Amino acid sequence: MTAGSPHLIGWSGDALTDSVLAVIDADTAVIEFSVWGGWDRSLSTQARTVLDKCLAEHPSGIVVDLHELSDPHAVSAPLWLTACSQAAAMEPPVTIAICTRANAPLARRMTRLGARDWLVLYATVSQARAAVAGRHVLPDRMHLALPPDTAAAMSARGLVNDACRDWGLQHLGQRARLVVSELVVNAAEHAGTDIEVIISARGSGPAAALHLAVYDGDLMLPRLRDPVSGPLGPSLVDRGLGLRIVGAAASAWGALPARSGKLVWAIVRARPEVP
Structure with a gap:
């Protein structure tokens, strides 16, 4: 996968780091997550934050590339094992494939500590990508190609109607x-x-949710904008207003670089009733 800039990582446009990169494949919903450099407290914080955001997107899988990570004492092992455990418990489960050298201290420690049913190690990213992409195919998924026209939103709403009807999620x-x-x-x-719109179902029963993803060919990640003062007081302009509407209506949302563009996603799930 390529993201245009090897130093870009983001969701909501609010994070930049030069040691962590996450890129999503819009076709397979698999995220490739790479970490490089010496493992220290700063890199640990960056990696944990990015990984949490990737899991929040609820992808079909995550390929974690640790080939360029320098961690001679395998201090980072608990982070990767915890992420694997959390991902396996999601509904539907998310497979995390760890890529590292088989003889590396990190691989040896993870093998010693990790449970065999959810820890998967691969020697190369290509092997992991092929395995993860075909492991958990989302059964309920619809997509629609649209032109760069604001009127296309009507067609996208129609796709949502179809998905809600077919999957019994009219309340969303x-x-x-x-x-x-x-x-x-x-x-x-x-x-x-x-533009491509991809809608898929997540979970089942009362916890069922709709995952909405919109892919476009612009590498620039969206960014929330602060209110701007005007003659009628503070106001929101341009993309900032739309994203605030998304933030208010969705349970979670974010953005990730994708091949030749970006993917902006949102999850809509039922809200608890107020007594």
């Missing part, structure tokens, strides 16, 4: 239509490229 429809409209309009206005 109103907020999901609002979210997908804002994401498509933002992509049309600010990216100006072809």
